[in-house]
Amino acid sequence: MSDVPTTPETPKLDAYHLDEGDWESYDQLVESFEWEIPDEFNIATYICDRWAEADPDRTALYIKDDQRGKGEYTFGEIQTAANRLANYFESQGIGRGDRIGVNVPQKAESVIGHVAAWKLGAVSVPLSTLFGTEGLRYRLDDSGASACLIDESTIDVYRSVADDLDDLGTVLTVGDVAPADGETDFWDTLEGYSDEFETVTTNAEDDLTIFYTSGTTGDPKGVRHAHRMHLGHLPLFSMWFTSLELTDNDVYWTPASWTWMGGLGIVVLPAMYYGKPTVGWNDQFEGEDVFGLVEEYGITNYWIPPTALRMMMQNEEAAEAHDLSSVRTITSGGESLGQTIVDWVKDTFAGADIHEGYGQTEANMLVGGCMPLDAHRPGKIGKAAPGQEVRILDPDTAEPTVEPGEVGEIGVRYEGNPVCFKQYWNKPEKTNRKVRNGWLLTEDLGTVDEDGYLEFVSRKDDVIISSGYRIGPEEIEDSLAGHDAVADAGVIGVTDDERGEVPKAYVTLAAEVEPSDSLVDELQQHVKDRLAKYEYPRHVEFIDELPRTATGKIRRTALEDRQAEG
Incomplete structure (x- = not known):
């Protein structure tokens, strides 16, 4: 049962406590569900303040190898730190509507930074610690961030672009960093400020956060979400992530960075809403280490x-050496699981539920499975979440005229849907292309069968999905073209046994430059340094001329044909 604290300021919102229902079927649950969106809603109140005031010693986060040596943070401690940080930001002239960057991985400071921003009515901007100079500069500049938390892992990247960021006046460093001019240490700064702060009143429609996502053309797009987004995630979270069960022993985890929608939006924030702890862990993922993590924290x-x-599957000895009985539900997405993985999970984790899910930064938690309600089928992602209308649309007209079993573009009803983004930051023309005829277009192709089960077919565009990350080829092409040895480049996704898909670059060289293995290494490092480490082309092939359309665009389909021919 979900025994949540209830006050006049934080009514229970019964719609989001599906674990308390006695559901006979998926259809019964969906038919009875109705959105409950208060006019006034601030996520910080619901995920932090109400728990801190009712049960301050309740654990909110476990941080493995925490630099401060704490390892565990309660809701009371999160609130106290967030209140002090909000007071500090306010003293710097930062308030409602201002953007605050959070460039911190799976650490308590990340959650504190977001909560403090939302308490102010400000807008948080999650920023990956894998970004290189171009990636970090663009996002801080485009969002107009006036403040930012910078982790030790990114401090050198930040300092190399700091002079280019005219709007950024407040910088807090996190971790083992000696602050330079214009920077202050996160925890040292908080010591001088009050631990009392009244969370501002916000409308459910007010801006909450800007997540940046890459597409196939142009610069990364800032995805504006409102406070209501959080409520939009909860129905599928209850079915897909928790299998309709909340217990006193729940402990959640994800390897996905808390700087991405997948880590922050669909795990950490819903966990805190229900008063459950999440484990933070920043070591390099090796697969075998997960089994020890599960046993150490009793991850459910x-x-x-x-x-x-797939990496974990290569470590059977490690799996057999640890107690994995705590695991109840494993969820996945970004690419197809495949029956081999499903069978392995059922064997290794003693029959735990395993669910696929579907969504994207603009509209997440749309479709998923739920074994307790028999809402799962082999080879299918699952069914639409409660409150969601997901249809297969004609890719040209964006009309729901596609018959069951036929391939079309996956679309979700936009109007009145709390999970859908508001618009792209400063890109109205791209918003207009994304939302048509009342549907948010996912730009993915799929099918829905007669029973409502969704199957993903392919991307409508050229986005590369690698280890769950969506990578835009044009950003990589632009980065490669900035190297003196490169005349031009085209990038496609190629199949990879471990990551599903990885970027491959076809490169034409500048005059008098000769191809070599050392040049391949140099180009790969060039991209790593400027974009994100997962975006670099893992394969590079030198080519005399890139295939182009009549209008000069790279014909990626021709490159894909070349790759297929070997």
């Missing part, structure tokens, strides 16, 4: 991409 539920599960 986790989201993990198929790539990571």
